[in-house]
Amino acid sequence: MALFRRQFLPGRKDDNAFTAVLGFTFAHWRFQPVVIGLIALAVLLATLADVMLPLYAGRLVDAIAGGTSDREAALDAALKSFGIIMVLGIAMAVLRHLAFLGIIRLTLVMISQVAEDAFHRVQRFSTNWHANAFAGSTVRKITRGMWALDLLNDTLLIALFPSLVMLVGTTILLGSYWPAMGAIIALGSVLYVGMTVALSLFYVAPAASLANAWDTKLGGALADAISCNAVVKAFGAEDREDGRLALVVDKWRSRTRRTWIRGTNNGTAQAVLLVLLRGAIIGAVLLFWWQGNATPGDVTFVLTSFFLLQGYLRDVGVHIRNLQRSVNDMEELVAMNGQPLGIEDKADAVPMKIGAGEIRFDDVTFHYAGHDKPLYENFNVTIRAGEKIGLVGHSGSGKTTFVKLIQRLYDVTGGRILIDGQDIAHVTQSSLRAEVAIVQQEPILFHRSLAENIAYARPGASMSEIVEAARLANAHDFIERLPKGYGTLVGERGVKLSGGERQRVALARAFLADTPVLILDEATSSLDSESEALIQEAMERLMEGRTAIIIAHRLSTVRSLDRLLVFDRGEIAEEGTHDQLVRLDDGIYRRLFERQAMDLARGLAA
Template identity: 50%
Template sequence: MSDLFDDEDEAGGRKRVLSNGQVLGFVTRFWTRRPVLFGLGVGLTLLAVAFDLALPYASGHLIDTVVEKPRGDPSAWSALWMFVGVYFAFAVVRNISHRFWIPLAARNMEEMTNEGFARVQAFSSDWHADSFAGATVRKLTRAMWGYDAVTDAVTIWLGPGIIVLIGLSTMMLFRQPLAGVVSLVVVAAYLGANLIITERYVRPSNLRSNALDSKIGGALADAVTSNPTVKSFGAEARETARIAAVTAQWRDAVMVTWNRFTDVWLGQNLLLVVLQAGLTGSMVWGWSQGTATPGDVAFAITAFMLMSGYLRNLGENIRMLQKGLDDAEDVAAWERLPPQIADAPDAPAFRIGPGAIAFEDVTFRYKAAGAPLYDSFSLTIAPGERVALVGPTGSGKSTFVKLIQRLHDLQGGRVVIDGQDVAAVTQGSLRRAIAVVPQDPALFHRTLSENIAYGKPDATREEIEAAAAKAHAHDFILKLPNGYDTLVGERGVKLSGGERQRVAIARAFLADAPILVLDEATSSLDVETEADVQLAAEALMAGRTTIVIAHRLSTVRGADRILVFQKGRVVEEGRHAELKARGGVYARLNAVSEGVG
């Protein structure tokens, strides 16, 4: 949730994370990746601008020729064809320029999305825990189209438009100075007012509506992925009402944004009226004084038609530019956000070994906690040892596993696996050496074969089926309509709990990691299914360093060593019978477990 609301101020508006210039710099870096495409696009656009600037001149020349030459003079036809040819050349060149902008935009939008996603994947578990997945997806897709809006606004409309407006105003200065001055003043006022008003008046409300748009994505994803829970409580109407409350907030905010855009549009049109009156009026006045020809008047009218079109486009595209910058802001900010857990410079890959684990004077505190959970904590696990972690919730069992995987960084000490500090090797290689079978495996909405092969994507079908057989999953998979090609649904919803567990165990078999973590792997299963999963787990543990997290102590009796955690410390350790006979914490936990059983 904090990812959605940390950037809102007390008034309910969204605090600015980056300036317009910073976001524009982020977009510009994508343009420079393909200098040839970008250069050709800019060059042809400037050539089209040159033809556009020549159109009022051609129009004025045509009118002067018709007025000054006798009827039937062939030079009038030449002037006409020049007028038509200039516009035709503009249209053709402009069209060709788009042939270069299109591949530039498509490739850059693709890379922006891919790199933004890679950035999100690299963020820490804490970051993901604080962020709605749906909101993150919304920000990624919105940034892609934000890039498109910014690029179109700057390179196709605003840049060429400003050149045409300044060029026509300068040309008018030479034909009729008063018209040129009016034109320059109105153009400067138009651009200045649009930029300032859009930045200070429109942008705050646009950021607010974007934040609420992200909130819609988060709320929708939260409700859709939790649909089984919604159905089990008959809460469809309640969830619909909850979404309606979120969309109502967005509706109110976006209406403010759109009304502000409309206010700006009104001011733009009033300035266009001033421009029209100033240009044509000054030229007519010059004609009445004998200082302007009919061609000059035609030049002014044609210039106004061009300028008014460009100014309207400028107004619309300044708004489009601002919206595009706001849409891309989140992903641009992510690029500046350093990874919460970073690989050391030139970190080597983890070297696979027998699986020896050591905690050496480890001090660790969660960011929201006042005191450390682990304080100068030390422990060793021998290669191939089967160790069970037991203790009450919050005692540090799951944290132990997270620190082995380096899902968090330490405040002191180090975690060493096979003689290698986990903070000194690449995170990806480290985690590939640790297979985790969680209590509630999250499967991808892909085929069973893809899910099993996730830890070894190049596995053959024979290897996949062999792993499934070891996990006691092969038989139930063959009974499915499409066998190994069956789609399992989001998070594996089409499979039962026991089936998901066996798929997760098959995945761990195929990964063939030297260290295995079984996190409450059978706690939510019925007795018969638990027996099947336990058999599969036993086979998987053979020859591997295994860490078993369990509340149901019946599952840890065969462990080589049981570690009893309390408040980040190991208060007892030993085998089941030894600890039970000791009459301490484990004995009390065991008595409770047997009583519940």
């Protein structure tokens, strides 16, 4: 899908947005040149048939009004003109039908490509990007841009292109009979189109861009409140959320109202200019008739040409407004398409295959974007193959960042991270993460069946392998008690399951992955004692034979680990086993352990 990506500067507005969106669209057109060519040819011929229609309508009138001296000759001329008019009409209908069939094929392929490419990019955007983006807003940008592409193709190929052909063709045809008439039509049409474009670009488009920005915020606000509905209910905050949304809706309404009013003003200005052009053309043909330079058929020819041209010109205003609207609707999608992924595979990246599982931080320096002071500076640590390591420390001390860097969710600023001697910056991200299983503190499940959620670690796993992984994770028994067993849908983010059940499903997923490196964001502190015991037992089983890194929240669970790393402000302040660290006077680990022990004692006393 990389072929379909074009780089554009994000956040550019107005005329630059037109350049970016049209460039994006034409880039996709290049992948269907034959279809584009056939559509253009069909539209061109159909419009030329429309251009010629007034000429033969005028000849028909001249044949009828030519007198009665030779009625048979007049009838023959009239029937000939009538026949040509019918042929032109049938040709136009058939050619337009073929053009529409072509545009259907073109647009469906393009929308599919754009949707797939947008999803491809969003999936690969960095963790930092996702942390700063509303899921609802992102979905709104993609879906709105997809359907805007449909309108844009129709506008350019089925609307504006034939309007241009009609304008040029009518000007040439009438100008060949009366040069002054051709000049009037050319000048009036240029003024009309120029005014329409100027108003659309510089008057309507800025307001539409702002309205779309608030439309995106509205989608984000809706998704944020709906996805957190459990919290809203917990605090009885429905009225408060109604009020919060009302503020966003009010801003969206005022911005959208301004856009619609400006669009209406634009339409009125176009209508006035069309009336003036109508007066100029009809006045000119009447003058030609009075001077004896035009027959009744010529008058019919001019009037019919004008009424057809007027329809096309009136529609030009609508088409340009549609063009402006579709560009505004697509600009956020195009800008997103041009954003860097953040974390990208290098050109020479190779697949990673972890054997023993030794992990080494070699003079690593890292700081988050927007932070002047690095979190890690010349940071060095080695985790031996098969070693069980606990990460301990206050919140914000660097534990979570440590495991995120191992997964390459962020790139280091300096130094390197090696796994079995392989620099993770030079391997493909997908192969790296396929070799490192992680069980998060708050496991996230798809709204799919339990079997699909467990098998997500290995899509080709058999049902017996899925069941065995669930048994090892102490999840099989509760799954079997569910009405549909492994076929049970778990709800969005696994909301239908308890915290302990979600945790065991995540452990089953890690068992099935069977990777040499394991990361556990230990999350038993908020569970009941029975769930905690089941999960602790499954975790100990899962760690066997693997290099395991455990972010420790309850220090009582890390006593048996080979080594503990105590983090403090991005440095390893203490290192050793539980027994060694608990004996350090005024040590960080000792203080944390004693505080938890006192909290537990108070809880038991209460």
